[in-house]
Amino acid sequence: MHTMLFKGAAAGVALLALTGLAGAEVLARAAADLNIRSGPGPQYPIVGVIGVNEEAEIEGCREGSKWCAVNHAGVNGWAYSDYLSAPFEGGGDYVVVTERPAEALPPVSFEATSTIEVEPFHGELIGRKTAIGTVEPIAPPPAEVTTYIQSNRVEPVYLEGEAVVGAVVPETVELREIPDYEYRYVYVNQQPVLIEPETRRIVYVVR
Numbered sequence: 279m280h281t282m283l284f285k286g287a288a289a290g291v292a293l294l295a296l297t298g299l300a301g302a303e304v305l306a307r308a309a310a311d312l313n314i315r316s317g318p319g320p321q322y323p324i325v326g327v328i329g330v331n332e333e334a335e336i337e338g339c340r341e342g343s344k345w346c347a348v349n350h351a352g353v354n355g356w357a358y359s360d361y362l363s364a365p366f367e368g369g370g371d372y373v374v375v376t377e378r379p380a381e382a383l384p385p386v387s388f389e390a391t392s393t394i395e396v397e398p399f400h401g402e403l404i405g406r407k408t409a410i411g412t413v414e415p416i417a418p419p420p421a422e423v424t425t426y427i428q429s430n431r432v433e434p435v436y437l438e439g440e441a442v443v444g445a446v447v448p449e450t451v452e453l454r455e456i457p458d459y460e461y462r463y464v465y466v467n468q469q470p471v472l473i474e475p476e477t478r479r480i481v482y483v484v485r
Contacts, residue, residue: 303335304383306348306364306375310442311483313469314355318345318388320436320467326353327485328362336362336375338386344376347386356388358440402438403466403480404446413444416481419459419472426456427463427470427484434465441466447478 314326318340328334334350339359348357359375366373375383435451447453453462453473461472461481472482 303337304364304366305333306336306362307331307333307372309361309363310444312357312361312442313440314348314350314353314357316355318343318356320440322356324469325355326350328357334362336364336383338384339375340388341385346375346383361440361442399436399438401448401450403440404448413479415443415483416461416472419461419482419484423456423459424484430454432465434468436467441469441471441480441483443480443483445480447473447480449478453478
């Protein structure tokens with residue numbers, strides 16, 4: 279299987295060039311615990327998390343992409359906009375950022391400072407973005423489950439999107455069993471997650 283090279287910032291260093299609307303930051307709300315990554319893609323390291331219902335400033339979005347430059351609690355990085363919503367018209371109803379008006383946010387460019395090598399994408403995480411926040415995560419797993427997952431690490435599968443509770447892993451992804459435990463696990467975009475085998479829905483993200 280061929281690998282793809284991504285120009286990435288492994289240490290979270292990126293150059294942002296905002297064009298269009300200056301000072302047009304939008305305050306957006308996360309529908310689920312949402313990773314902040316050092317670059318615009320799931321192959322980049324996680325540098326922070328926007329908690330469910332917490333807000334972050336969106337400085338702009340990469341043109342032709344669902345990845346947006348964000349700032350949350352002093353952490354700058356990139357987040358997947360399917361799981362962010364904002365009132366774009368003077369404090370009205372919240373709209374998923376992916377469905378934002380084209381003129382609502384300026385385009386942001388990304389210039390990498392190093393090269394990251396990852397496997398090709400094997401599909402995408404499934405599920406309506408507007409329904410993600412309605413799925414409650416399970417209680418934190420027992421310590422022995424977390425230890426087993428970390429001790430039996432498997433190669434991550436890269437899927438378009440972000441690993442959040444409520445998203446569904448496609449049938450092409452092999453789920454791994456955990457001894458004496460009802461849920462399965464897999465590493466999605468470098469993130470270990472617990473999966474309900476009947477629905478293939480992510481029920482917990484191990485952080």
